[in-house]
Amino acid sequence: MSSLVVGIDLGTTNSCVAVPAQAAVPDKERLIAEGRLRPVGDALVVVPPDGSPTVPSAVWVGPDGDVQVGLLAKHRARMQGAPPAMFFKRSMGTDQRFTAGHAELTPVEASTAVLRHLRAIAEDVLGVPVERAVVTVPAFFETRSKNDTTRAGDAAGLEVVETLIEPVAAALAHGGDQASGAASGADAAHDGPRTLLVYDLGGGTFDTSVVTRDPDEGFEHRAFGGDRYLGGYDFDRAVVSWMNDRLPAYDLAYDPDSPADARSYASLLFLAEGCKQELSRMPVTEIVSQYCEDRNGIPMNLHLPMQRGEFESVVRPHLQAAADHCERTLRQAGLTPADVDEIVMVGGSSRIPLAATLLRERFGREPVLLHPDLAIAAGAALKAAEATERGTYLELDRPEADGEIADISGRVLPGELLPDPAGAAVLLVSDDGVHRVEETAGPNGSFLFPDVPLTPGAENGFTVRLMRDGRAIEARRVTVTAATASAPVTGDVLAHDFSVELAEGLHRIVDSGVRLPHRTGFRLQTATQGSYLSIRLYEGLMHIGSVEIADVPRSLPVGTDVEVSVTFEAGWTIEAEVAIPAIGAAATAVIDIPLRRIPAWDDLRRAHRDAKQAWAELHDGPGPGTPNDSPAADAGPESGRRSADGVTALNRLLGETDALLTEGQDRAKTHYKIMETETLLQGLAQQQMWDRSLDPSPADFETALAEARTLVAELARTDPARAESHRSELVDLEAAARTARADRNRYAWHQACTRLDSLRHGARTDLGGPESARSADSFTADEIAGSLLAELEQLRRSVQEADEDSGRRHRAEADAFTDRIGDAVGDVVQQAAREDDTDTRRRLIGIYKERIEPLHAQIGHWLRGLRQAEGVQVVLPRTTPPGQGN
Ligand SMILES: Nc1ncnc2c1ncn2[C@@H]1O[C@H](COP(=O)(O)OP(=O)(O)OP(=O)(O)O)[C@@H](O)[C@H]1O
Ligand SMILES: [Mg+2]
Incomplete structure (x- = not known):
């Protein structure tokens, strides 16, 4: 049958x-x-x-x-x-x-x-x-x-x-x-x-x-x-917490790890669901129960009316x-x-x-x-109606007409009368008997009748017969209509974005909504040297697998091409390939997507606390997207909006997670929200880190920008045309700087800053002032000391971050560097306190040449070494910056 x-x-x-x-x-x-x-x-x-x-x-x-x-x-x-x-x-x-x-x-x-x-x-x-x-x-x-x-x-x-x-x-x-x-x-x-x-x-x-x-x-x-x-489950839980607020006489606090609490919560949920459903039909209902008990075993004699309006205010946000x-x-x-x-x-x-x-x-x-x-x-x-037709021995694919012909295909399945389908004879006969062909099943039983002619405008019926010893042991009928294939196209689509992790964060490779099967290929470049290459693949926020090339020669130059391709099969398998053509190395991995591990409540609470802590620290730090950011220090419309969205989303997520943890009901949802929070935090932190590493800093840029605006305004009084030209250049370079900052393009940032400098210089000259850019020896000793201290602080931070990133495995070296930085800071401060300006300047420059510069080189070397041990980092190919070369 x-x-x-x-x-x-x-x-x-x-x-x-x-x-x-x-x-x-x-x-x-x-x-x-x-x-x-x-x-x-x-x-x-x-x-x-x-x-x-x-x-x-x-x-x-x-x-x-x-x-x-x-x-x-x-x-x-x-x-x-x-x-x-x-x-x-x-x-x-x-x-x-x-x-x-x-x-x-x-x-x-x-x-x-x-x-x-x-x-x-x-x-x-x-x-x-x-x-x-x-x-x-x-x-x-x-x-x-x-x-x-x-x-x-x-x-x-x-x-x-x-x-x-x-x-x-x-x-x-x-x-x-x-x-x-x-x-x-x-x-x-x-x-x-x-x-x-x-x-x-x-x-x-x-x-x-x-x-x-x-x-x-x-x-x-x-x-x-x-x-x-x-x-609906969320609405039920919202109704339970509404009930709890109205039943102060009972102890309904909930311990997620107690089975007794779980039972009483379950019965409250049951009541809540009934009440919710009633309120879809009626304007008011009453939650009635004599069976529930509170935590202390006190029977709850419930007669709690609920109005539709009250229910609506509970679920409206959802x-x-x-x-x-x-x-x-x-x-x-x-x-x-x-x-x-x-x-x-x-x-x-x-x-x-x-x-x-x-x-x-x-x-x-x-x-x-x-x-x-x-x-x-x-x-x-x-949808099931479109699936292949299957009998005991014959499975037919659903034929699709291509104009006035169609391929009719299927498989012979092994069974009692026919243990080995290979070589079985299959006969196709059209309803009018005009078209009649025989085919032999291949090694795995599959068969194909190619280019079967169809009568236009009508339903074409065929019978496929499986023959044995001249007799049909099974027959199945199939119909095709010419040209208008009525099969709806509803292929499976990717539910999430997929990304790979690059040195500067996640990089999206496929957008959600793409139909399967799908293949994407792209080129990356190495950004560091190292001993192996690992491409990590993410689905949405989740790391789902990696493909790795071991034994990368350490001498492989930075900037070497890396080719990656990812194939999403219709049956939901994902295959990733990576190759370094320069050395003929390649690897393939079928991504076996791991189960998402849901942590216990205690771990969730800890992760949430950590996330809040990290958020508070980000708040305090300078950079875009922090609430106490002044508008002037913001990176501009694009990244400004992005980070403002991030801030709103973060605050919302942290609030939701707080509520979920208090409620202690839905571990999977809580975990999901925490993951979302962590990803957002990571993005903001990365942006902030990048901003901090910028030279000149975004704050310096904003100060210079404000100064340039003042100069241009002044100039407008004497030479409006010239001022106007400066003004449009200002608008342009400001936009360029914002884009550079949002795209994390160091070169473009530097260029925008240089443009700003020359604009200020030009505006000053236009104003007729004799002031021109200062030469290096016009700096005071205090100014030199300030910049040395800033540089030392930057070095200290790099050492500390590298140490933390490597899981404190390089503690001893990091400490040694930190000590030497501390000593240099002490010397600079001591020199800066002296009276004689000229002599102090000379000594400070000496400290820079003899102490700071070598330290800089050694720390740089150490940092590169750390990165090598961690594997080769990859980035998107750097195109030649505009204006470079000819
Ligand atoms: N009259 C009603 N008013 C409000 N909610 C209702 C009503 N009837 C059913 N529900 C709610 O609908 C939900 C069940 O809906 P449905 O059967 O469509 O979900 P499901 O298919 O099981 O869930 P999902 O699609 O999310 O996997 C339950 O939460 C139930 O309480
Ligand atoms: Mg459903």
């Missing part, structure tokens, strides 16, 4: 399974009439015996190892007081473990249990084997999380033919709905390209996508965004954030709200009336609420 491909929505709170409406299900009409299959657009949702088409994503393991899923799991948990595993989808791709009754499960194990359960329900209702599935995942899932979803499918006996992005599933379902006339008349009549904004607010994640649907081209996924950690994500995603797709033809809402939390209200306010149109709980599974089923 042939098996079916199903579509599965593996949700955070609820899961659901569906098949395409045209699937070959025995007794389909009867099952529909009996309510075992529920039509949703062009899909049929499978309804389990309990009558509810959605299955709670809850898993409970009994003392004997028996596994319960869904309502039964929740029920067992309540009876036996051992909570089930829930919300594990949020931690897919991490090493977090979940208590599931009497066992501890990983997110993959818990998901396996749910998938196995759904598979059993589907087989039971459909009466055919179910061996393959399209499983949906949030657009925000990292590659590791997607791969884990596929693993869970494998373990449940389901080959995951595709992990389909949830918003695309929603768009597919919506398209199907319209095609079958279920949507509003006006929309159904429209047959040009349409732009949909999908808003999927579920239990755990918020996804938004911009999808265009063209009747000829199918679907195109244009952009997506959202929050991996925003959904829903505003969701609407913000929509706006950002539209912008990312290069569209404005006016370009959106429809806003499609799915996910259980879309039922909250405020969600639609905010969208209406923001985008000026009425959103469409699709079957909030079933649409995703229905969309997955439509």
Whole structure:
């Protein structure tokens, strides 16, 4: 008997399974009439015996190892007081473990249990084997999380033919709905390209996508965004903390490590969820319970009314954030709200009336609420309909017409009657019998009928027969329509940016939203010498792997080309290659993306404290993006805006993390927020470090700039034309300096500063003043001492930073250098205190030549040595700076 491909929505709170409406299900009409299959657009949702088409994503393991899923799991948990595993989808791709009754499960194990359960329900209702599935995942899932979803499918006996992005599933379902006339008349009549904004607010994640649907081209996924950690679960927790505020008589403080607290928290969450759902239907409800106990075992006799308005003020910030994500995603797709033809809402939390209200306010149109709980599974089923057709021995690929011809291909699978498919005879016959060809299966059973002619404008039917001893042991039918391939293009897309780490920070190599498979190649250059080269690859904020060339000759000149290419396969494997052509060295690595390790609460608290500390230190330091930065010291519009965004985001993240730590509920989300914080901090710190290393410093530049402006203003009174020319040069060089600073281009910075110097000089001359640039010997002893001290301080800082960066492994040398710097500082100060200016100047210059200069050279050499031991650093190729050379 042939098996079916199903579509599965593996949700955070609820899961659901569906098949395409045209699937070959025995007794389909009867099952529909009996309510075992529920039509949703062009899909049929499978309804389990309990009558509810959605299955709670809850898993409970009994003392004997028996596994319960869904309502039964929740029920067992309540009876036996051992909570089930829930919300594990949020931690897919991490090493977090979940208590599931009497066992501890990983997110993959818990998901396996749910998938196995759904598979059993589907087989039971459909009466055919179910061996393959399209499983949906949030657009925000990292590659590791997607791969884990596929693993869970494998373990449940389901080959995951595709992990389909949830918003695309929603768009597919919506398209199907319209095609079958279920949507509003006006929309159904429209047959040009349409732009949909999908808003999927579920239990755990918020996804938004911009999808265009063209009747000829199918679907195109244009952009997506959202929050991996925003959904109904957050609203429930917000309601619990609202309740806590109103119940001062009870002790509801929460210790995340106490199982008893976990139980009482779980029952409060349960009450909160019920209350939340009521408030979507009614203006007021009452939270009533006699079963809960507080921490001291005091029974809580709850009668707590909650108004819709109160609930709305609790969730409004979350829903505003969701609407913000929509706006950002539209912008990312290069569209404005006016370009959106429809806003499609799915996910259980879309039922909250405020969600639609905010969208209406923001985008000026009425959103469409699709079957909030079933649409995703229905969309997955439509996608499953495109999967290859498979029988016992014959698997057919879905043919795509190329004009008036098509390739028809597939595989012969080994089985009882045919243990070795190689060389099997396969026959293709068109419905009208005119076209008839025989092919032989290759070594792995695959076969291809190339360039099969099609009749234009009609559906072309063919039968593929697997022959043995002149008889067909299996026959499968396939249809193709000429030219208009109706298969929607909804290929998987990268959920995050991917970057490599260069000497100056992360460098993005692929933008999120790129369709798979994808390959990118680029060139880098070595910036230091060393003994090995390691290219570290990042997905979003996470380091996911490296590719390394060992044994790089230490003599390899700086500036040598390094070639890197990264290939993203459709099945979510990533392969990285690096080569140094000059020495014929190359290496390849298949990136095996690690599980995200989620630290314990104590470690999270510590990491948060460290982040706050680092932030406070950045505050105090000079540089862009710090709150006490004067506008004049800011690097200008570009980097200014970037760092201002960074500051806002940092403050928001630190606040959110504070709240999450206090609440002690969601370790995965807390960890994620801390990672985001650390990455932002790193970016700001890098910018600051760079700014500090600039010579002249940004502050000096600003001072000189202010002086130049004054001079130009003065000049305007006597020579307006000349002043105007200076003014436009000022505007120009100022912009150049800002860009240089933002791009960290030392050369361009230096050039801008030189331009400023000569402008000041020119303006002074124009003003008729005799003052010209000072010659070196016009400096006073105090000025010389000041600059020597500044240089020594700079050296001291470099030594200290290098020591810290190398994990204090070079403590002794660093200390020796620091001592010598200290001695030199002492000498300079002592000399500067003397009366005789000329003599002092001579001595100070002596100190510089004899002490500081050698120190400079030795420290430079030491620093280079440290870097060599750490490996070769790479940078983007430096192009020749404009104006250099001819
Ligand atoms: N009437 C309602 N009002 C408010 N929220 C509701 C309502 N009905 C269901 N929900 C919430 O919807 C959420 C479940 O939605 P859904 O089943 O779409 O999520 P999911 O698919 O499991 O999650 P995700 O898509 O994030 O993985 C739960 O938080 C539930 O409390
Ligand atoms: Mg969902």
